[in-house]
Each structure stands twice: as structure tokens, then as C-alpha cells.
Amino acid sequence: MPFVAELYFDPSTEEHLRGAWHALDEAGISDSMPKGGYRPHISLGICEHLELNAFAKELSTFAASLAPFRLSFPNISIFSTSEGFVYWGATATSQLLNLHAAFHEIFKKYAKEQREYYTVGQWVPHCTLAFGLSEDQITKAVNVCRQMDLPVSTEVKEIGLMEVSPTGCQTLFLFSFKTTDTTELNDELRPEYDETMLKDGVRGKYAKQYAAGTNIVRLEPDVAAAFPSEQAVNEALRFALKVIEGAKNL
Missing domain, CATH: 3.90.1140.10 (Cyclic phosphodiesterase)
Incomplete structure (x- = not known):
């Protein structure tokens, strides 16, 4: 057998x-x-x-x-x-x-x-x-x-x-x-993907187009520390806008 x-x-x-x-x-x-x-x-x-x-x-x-x-x-x-x-x-x-x-x-x-x-x-x-x-x-x-x-x-x-x-x-x-250890990143390409499709990639190829279509602003470290969330930043900017508008009416 x-x-x-x-x-x-x-x-x-x-x-x-x-x-x-x-x-x-x-x-x-x-x-x-x-x-x-x-x-x-x-x-x-x-x-x-x-x-x-x-x-x-x-x-x-x-x-x-x-x-x-x-x-x-x-x-x-x-x-x-x-x-x-x-x-x-x-x-x-x-x-x-x-x-x-x-x-x-x-x-x-x-x-x-x-x-x-x-x-x-x-x-x-x-x-x-x-x-x-x-x-x-x-x-x-x-x-x-x-x-x-x-x-x-x-x-x-x-x-x-x-x-x-x-x-x-x-x-x-x-x-x-x-x-x-499932917490470790498995960076092996799975067999169902065609490796040849990845050979002509250009780093940052669409970075300018992406930036042009967004309103992302990078905060300096000291500013980011003072405003830890998106909501905090928006509230501070709205307050600043009110102050500026008020100053214009004086």
C-alpha cells in the first residue's frame, strides 16, 4: 500500500x-x-x-x-x-x-x-x-x-x-x-500578481496633480503640538477669521 x-x-x-x-x-x-x-x-x-x-x-x-x-x-x-x-x-x-x-x-x-x-x-x-x-x-x-x-x-x-x-x-x-508573528509585514508579492506590471513605476509621478487638487497644509511641529486634532485647527482658524473681519470693520 x-x-x-x-x-x-x-x-x-x-x-x-x-x-x-x-x-x-x-x-x-x-x-x-x-x-x-x-x-x-x-x-x-x-x-x-x-x-x-x-x-x-x-x-x-x-x-x-x-x-x-x-x-x-x-x-x-x-x-x-x-x-x-x-x-x-x-x-x-x-x-x-x-x-x-x-x-x-x-x-x-x-x-x-x-x-x-x-x-x-x-x-x-x-x-x-x-x-x-x-x-x-x-x-x-x-x-x-x-x-x-x-x-x-x-x-x-x-x-x-x-x-x-x-x-x-x-x-x-x-x-x-x-x-x-502576524504583526510583521509580509512584503512578498503574492503569486496571483504579475511582477512585470510593477517594473515601470515612477516615484512621485502624480504628486503635483494630487497636491493641486487638495487643500492639505503641513503644520510646523510647534503648531501641531498646540492643535492636536483637525477640529482644533478649524476652530482656531475660524476664530482668527472673525478677528480679521472684525478688525476690517473698525
Whole structure:
């Protein structure tokens, strides 16, 4: 029975994916994922034999070294193999590929008879929507799944190990990524944004136009200290205007 190492998502993405599984089931196309007891995931590696205890110990340490990260699923696709897979394709960011490569440095020490499709250089990161489909079912499944809003952005936050049998799957280990300080600014560009659109930005390009259309006045520090709020400034200026108008009438 094969062992599968998997990445898991935030709850909202899981719910979204389970909705797709339910739609495929309701359409009479496939119940392969919910029936098998699967959790929405990206498989990192699959093997037939594994030194469980030693691998689990290293996997726990590996998970503790990782921080949750964002990932995007921009498309629905199929594999041109006989297994009949329809899946969400994940954006193969450098962060995801580096994680996969680092994982396999550990996995290869304890795994035997690995599935070639999941090894470094062969891997296509994806989240399965259905498998075991005929050609006709694949067409129908794609049409159903095309109704989903894409791209979908998720947070990857856990890694686990499953054992798969003909009757379903069983979770053997589950490890969360290290927690991060949410008060820190995350200045990484999310994968759904096109970095090339930002390359021609000019600092202060519209500053003059903006200033011309506003009535913002910068107060000197000593004045600002005396008038700590917008209301205080306005009241003081109104009083000054009354004094000036009164002086004109003398």
C-alpha cells in the first residue's frame, strides 16, 4: 500500500475544493475523492515502502522549519495518462519548488520504490479533483469544474503522511508549519500578481496633480503640538477669521 506525503491548505480553500468534489458527485461523474476519505492536498511524494518512524521524526523537524505561505491555483487541467485525472494546477513558484526539493532530500533516505511522477524534475504540483475517469467523464468533469471561480489563492500550512489502500486512506502523521508573528509585514508579492506590471513605476509621478487638487497644509511641529486634532485647527482658524473681519470693520 503506497505512502503519500501531502501539503494541506487553509479551511476556506478546503471547503471550496470539497464543493467541487460535491458538484462532480451530484453530476454523477465521480465520487472518487470524498468516497476515498481524502483531504484536499498537493502530493509531494509517493512510495511503496517507507521507514515510518525515522521519516516521521525528520518530517516533524522539517515542518517546524517552514512558515505558512501563499499559493495560487490558476487553472483546471488533465494528465495525458490512462489514470483519468482532472486537477487544479498550482503555480510552480520558486518557493514551492524549493520546498519540494528539500522534502525529497529527506524522503529519498527512507522511501523505496518512489513514483517517478513526483520526483524532482518530474513533479507537476496539483490538487486532484477526480481520478479514474473515462474520456467522456473527463470532458464532463472539466465542464463542471470550469464553473468555479479561478484563480484560487490559498495558504499552505500543514504537511502530513497518508497511507492509501483500495478502500480509502488513513492519516499517519500531521505536522503544522511554524507559527509566525502576524504583526510583521509580509512584503512578498503574492503569486496571483504579475511582477512585470510593477517594473515601470515612477516615484512621485502624480504628486503635483494630487497636491493641486487638495487643500492639505503641513503644520510646523510647534503648531501641531498646540492643535492636536483637525477640529482644533478649524476652530482656531475660524476664530482668527472673525478677528480679521472684525478688525476690517473698525
